Amino acid sequence: MTEAWGTITAVDGDHATIRMDEAGCGRCGEPGGCGGNIHGKLFCSTPRTFRVPNPDHCAVGQRVQVGIFAGSLRHSAVHAYALPLLMLLAGALTGSACAGEAGAIAGAIAGLFVGWLGLRRVQRQSLRDPHLQPTIRS
Structure with a gap:
């Protein structure tokens, strides 16, 4: 599972809008990392936001870890x-x-x-x- 950190900016029912802190998986400084975070900052300066299911009903402003398989x-x-x-x-x-x-x-x-x-x-x-x-x- 690939994981990254983000902050909840809005809550809408059972979904939350999350602004991601990083452009990649966060392994840029580690051996074997692809450097996607560096390229993401270079080509995409606007904050990346995603609408994600929020089963735990996390609050606005809460920092959460988002994962994808x-x-x-x-x-x-x-x-x-x-x-x-x-x-x-x-x-x-x-x-x-x-x-x-x-x-x-x-x-x-x-x-x-x-x-x-x-x-x-x-x-x-x-x-x-x-x-x-x-x-x-x-």
Whole structure:
């Protein structure tokens, strides 16, 4: 499980909005860390906030540890990067076989659109899977 610290900024029924203190898992200074925290601060200066289920009814201003299952990061990354790219390439190859260069361009655009639609479908399914959602650990 990957964990990071955040502060609750709002509570809405059974959910809490959490502003994350770090951009990564917090292992930047440790051996084997990827440095995601450094890159996150460089490219995303606005605070990252997430709406998370709040079963313990934590209060606003409380500092909490948020965790996500290890497989959920891989699942999200594969779908977010690989699915649109594979659909783009499949569309380009199909279009090229049917109509040459113009077909490859049109096929790539169509494939990217199909990949985007597939990504939206996976996202909707992921919202219903509790193993793919962040949870308040403490």
